């Protein structure tokens with residue numbers, strides 16, 4: 001379902017291979033291991049996984065945590081000892097020194113692959129590549145019986161012994177310089193271990209495909225003078241060649257043939273002759289096209305000026321600057337109510353970082369935040385790179401190179417911005433840290449908060465999490481001393497929080513005469529329009545009607561591949577599956593009994609739009625959901641029309657709930673606060689609280705105050721009660737009690753294994769086999785892991801595949817991770833059944 005939340009961002013849309021767990025893939029690549037794999041990991045001593053406080057726990061040195069990283073460190077150390085063998089080493093060893101020298105010459109590279117077999121495998125580095133090959137580069141190596149060398153990633157260079165002499169050689173280096181520095185290589189190894197994904201696939205996520213492919217670059221040949229040309233020889237050259245030759249020698253840099261021709265006032269022919277004679281030496285370089293079109297960076301027209309900080313902003317800034325100056329990795333949680341001016345604090349903190357020649361990453365939940373956020377940052381910093389999903393590959397590559405060269409002060413983007421290769425990173429900011437879009441829902445299923453934490457801690461820089469509604473994980477971290485809490489309990493300029501009125505939809509009088517807009521909400525919109533104010537209406541379902549059902553036989557029109565009801569979309573008269581995008585023309589009669597009077601039930605934003613237009617005929621109304629926002633730039637357009645006051649009522653899904661800052665919004669209406677409440681997910685209450693609080697926060701941001709009307713069938717629900725009173729503390733207190741009952745995160749750790757396949761009982765059989773393995777791994781480790789399932793998840797079928805899932809749960813993440821690793825490391829399924837399994841560590845989606 002391509003909601004904006006799940007819009008492919010930065011790296012996800014570039015054809016990254018899905019996890020190659022399918023037995024088919026294994027069969028396709030029968031590569032026999034060509035060299036001994038790295039020593040098996042002993043992941044038990046992993047402080048970062050201690051518990052799900054984990055999420056934010058302090059890690060001082062990643063290198064000590066992971067065996068892979070430790071191995072890397074060790075290889076570095078042995079490398080330096082190789083260069084300067086001490087006397088004692090020479091005398092204490094048995095073989096004569098000259099033999100030792102020979103042994104020492106065997107240098108090895110550890111290579112991982114994106115496709116099965118994944119490695120790591122060791123290869124010998126042949127002499128010509130010794131200088132060149134570094135971790136973070138791509139190489140080509142022989143693998144199994146394949147005819148052509150296979151591309152892989154070098155993760156370590158280390159010293160081998162005589163035993164390694166018979167290993168195969170690295171064939172060639174595919175990059176001139178590493179695509180990621182050693183810190184990022186370590187991050188890859190950590191992610192590979194923690195999320196149980198092959199390191200090669202993590203590399204492919206970390207380095208955008210556009211960068212790997214060199215998008216937007218061209219090859220250019222440059223010439224330098226041959227070193228062995230004597231003056232006498234030059235004298236003998238024909239005049240034009242001589243002129244070109246002298247020009248090149250006097251120039252301090254290499255030149256192209258065209259440049260030489262222009263400079264020496266000749267054609268390119270004499271240059272070709274010089275080349276043929278070997279008088280000038282060609283060198284091919286890859287360069288960005290000069291003509292690459294970089295889309296004008298646009299914002300929505302807001303001009304941002306620096307504000308005099310309020311007292312609480314100054315206090316917050318002080319603490320962040322102290323953290324930056326401390327040079328230590330630490331996590332800060334900025335809990336500031338909506339409209340408390342968190343963005344201004346981020347900007348000032350980054351100004352501090354930039355003043356020390358540092359740079360920063362700011363992650364924002366999704367592109368809906370970008371126009372406004374972007375405007376604020378771009379007007380305050382010289383050089384900002386905004387990464388978003390609508391960039392062309394060459395644009396993406398261009399920014400990536402700028403970032404890597406240290407030309408960018410601030411990188412703003414969605415979750416994948418966490419990998420931005422800034423050379424002097426001084427601060428990572430995760431705005432709206434509670435947002436679920438920070439978790440990637442395809443392989444590798446990483447959470448940007450967790451990865452940002454690992455990266456920040458390994459670099460010794462602060463991670464700043466900001467939210468008006470911090471996730472339970474962040475809050476718990478602050479409570480247990482893993483994060484420092486900074487509170488901003490008041491809005492700027494002493495603005496009050498808006499009044500929230502609950503409308504009980506069970507009461508007929510309140511509901512009004514049919515439709516989704518209750519009597520009190522209708523009244524409030526009328527009042528707002530009369531006062532010249534603007535209103536926001538939130539309904540978290542797109543489409544027109546959410547079910548299409550026959551009143552005669554009860555048949556519900558459903559997706560043949562997912563068994564989920566299709567949603568009717570009025571524009572185009574389509575019925576669509578929101579899970580797989582299956583689309584048909586909406587049937588005019590019942591496909592089952594032919595009764596011609598099929599009913600559209602349930603409410604989506606399109607239907608709300610129709611009702612709103614009917615009820616407020618004089619208002620300008622705009623709808624914002626992923627259906628209307630498909631075209632590039634539509635966000636910007638709608639938001640700037642809203643800012644300028646051309647639009648009176650903005651209605652839409654959760655994408656209008658976050659971050660928007662418009663002073664003239666006097667009213668927010670929540671059409672159905674319960675929509676997220678009854679999801680079979682332990683985070684349902686948290687999501688509801690966050691959504692209602694966030695959307696309520698869009699009003700009262702100017703001098704004219706604001707009010708909120710929340711329609712609900714369960715006004716007594718604690719999450720809705722707490723949201724209506726802006727009472728985050730009450731909410732977390734209640735919710736923590738619920739989580740404690742079952743040791744759900746953040747008090748415990750959860751992992752999910754999804755098993756899917758085309759045949760139901762074959763799929764279930766694999767699920768059962770996995771259960772058996774998990775149970776014996778648990779017994780072997782004597783760990784206290786609770787295993788639930790296998791059971792069909794709420795979405796029983798998806799894209800034609802039957803699904804089962806298992807949930808694992810324990811107090812410590814390391815225990816869950818290790819149980820899965822032990823159980824499934826060598827688990828293979830029968831290729832002909834086409835059953836796959838996916839491991840999701842710290843899942844946020846349980847559907």
Ligand SMILES: Nc1ncnc2c1ncn2[C@@H]1O[C@H](COP(=O)(O)OP(=O)(O)OP(=O)(O)O)[C@@H](O)[C@H]1O
Pocket residue numbers: 307308309310313336337338339340341342343344467468492493658659660661697701
């Ligand atoms: N010190 C200040 N004095 C006056 N106005 C300020 C100050 N700091 C920020 N503002 C303004 O207050 C408004 C709210 O700030 P901002 O959008 O940063 O809030 P926020 O905390 O990020 O809110 P939310 O969580 O709702 O997105 C903005 O218009 C901003 O320009």
Ligand SMILES: [Zn+2]
Pocket residue numbers: 559560561562563564577578579580581582799
């Ligand atoms: Zn479907």
